[in-house]
Amino acid sequence: MKGSNAKVVREKLEQATQLMKKHEIDTWLVLTREGSDPALPLLVGVRSVHQAAIFIRESGKHIVLTSKSDAGSYESTNLFDEVRVYESSMEKAFTELWNELSVEKLALNISEQDHLCDGLTYGLYSWLKDNVGEQILHEREISSEEMLGELRSIKTEAEIATVAEAVRITVEIFESVHSKLKPFMTEIEIGNLFVEEMKERGVSSGLGDAYDPPLVCAVRHGLAHRKPSDRLVEPGDIVIIDFSMKYEDYVSDIARTFYFLKDGEQEAPATVNHAFETAYKAITESIEALLVDKKGYEVDAVGRKVIEEAGYPTIRHSVGHQIGRATHDGGTTLGPRRVPVRLAVEGSLKAGEIYAIEPTVIQDKGLPCMLVEENVLVTEEGPVLLSKRQDTLWLVKR
Template structure:
């Protein structure tokens, strides 16, 4: 795993260098302490304990200023042309490097819209302002948001293969656990079946703690983003399982819906089957619309229309979102267009992005709900489904 992570960082730094040239940025400055910037694992792969300044250069000759105790971690990466060390105070050496670089345009990880692009803390920005001077900084600074958003969104070949491994492990666990589900198990007991399978495969949860169970909701007990409860699942219940798995620092996000049949039933009631078929059609339509150049809201409109035209309430969330190092990985979101405009849904879909597609049937008062979620890679030739699709409503019999 360690080797693949090193390869990912090298690939992402190559991407960063290309993006800096594209946006006419000569220097990208990342300031960190105690791993404060979420871009660090993606771009550097080192978590500084003490304050550090990482200077990415569009020439590819990157450098870092770090404490003596953290220097070895940066040197071990082999990614930096120079690893500069400060002993007590960082300011003097920082200014020396700053003046020597003759910076014309400086990108900082500051964003009003995307928390994953907003890693430059106010405290460190104040430090930078005081160290180099307000006028000197304001003449060159710009936000890295466009670059960093694309960097997170457009996956490299190694990232795509790792996500595929996460998806494969997820669908394999789903199929294994489905065979072990029984009526009168509690939601938590079902969730713990997933935890046991994760431990056996050496993977972990993509949300929360390493071995937190997935979302397991019997619709009768209320559909929400909540932890599985100790309430029992009985015949006649619809159960939704939303499962994000982490494999080598990359995640999947897949959901399945299961019907626990009553005595004498051989299949789900018609109203439940109709809800499943509607969600399935909405997913298919959304995937078919997921093409390079489309806007996020354009894909949302397609999936949302299928749900609404079948007579169900409109979806309460977006039709889809990106996955990668996080279950909600920033960048373009497949959500509804609103006023004022949301930058994320106005974003353009690019090749190399991976989306979780989840147009959902959501109803209140215990009426049938249906969440089926698939993971899809965008390619120049069209969308490629990475997950093994749920083509039929899963059943559990006594």
């Protein structure tokens, strides 16, 4: 493991031990096989092929029990005080190690709410119960959800720098593509421009496969989470492009809206400009509300109010969500309160979290829609914009 990735993992493992001290947990156990736990890259930066048991310790003296073939991957991280290898029977080696460690409070990656915190499979949990004993496990186990959620959400210095670079490259790609757009391209052709830009820079898509195109929607053809179509983009069309890009395992999530000018037009029609101005104002006020200790639903209400007061239908999704190793990175969400209660929107914002802000004007029947999405870091001193804002509707001339 080299470079910024190694620095990120070291910072995250140190952050994990501090969270364990805060929650008075002596051992955090990650059981995995074939990379089954989504927390594994975040915590140790290794994908096990065979079954492994990773013991993260409050003391900072971490131990992994792994197969002989996987041992080298763990040793190369220099994160572990001991890399213990099992040969034919992991069960025997695990029991010996468990008894040596005298575990009193055991955190496991189990969650009913957050899939990113629910990495312990039922099969591996059953294996653990068989090897530790059901009663002992019941007395000592605790969900790691609160710790893991905070670990994912609160970015370290190296993580923030990596996300910021992903955002910078994404903005650069958008600007390059803007210069190449012209009427009568298909949505697919526009999407392929982004693929070419990613390949040129050695980066990949943040959603789906490595070279999947972004969401490209001519509003006239319907606004939805769909793949680009072979339908033409014509003069008079509003085109929304929502692009998540991955750089060194961290992602951006930025959207831009374009208007394709008709013959004789120097600017978009008033109804289109009004939709943009409304979305822009909603984004501005939502960003200003990104303050430490604000509740997720409180920030959502700010952006949602702007959209509704301008006479548009309410937003069909949340005003914002966290980004990091995933485009939708779990933790606190900037969404509306509903029944039953959604824990994600009841969460409080913390310094070090990064949000994609996207209060959207959405209308049916081809009426003007507007999606502009910016990426923002929460700090103790206030919000810090990571992306270069789209201040005006981007025009495409014939």
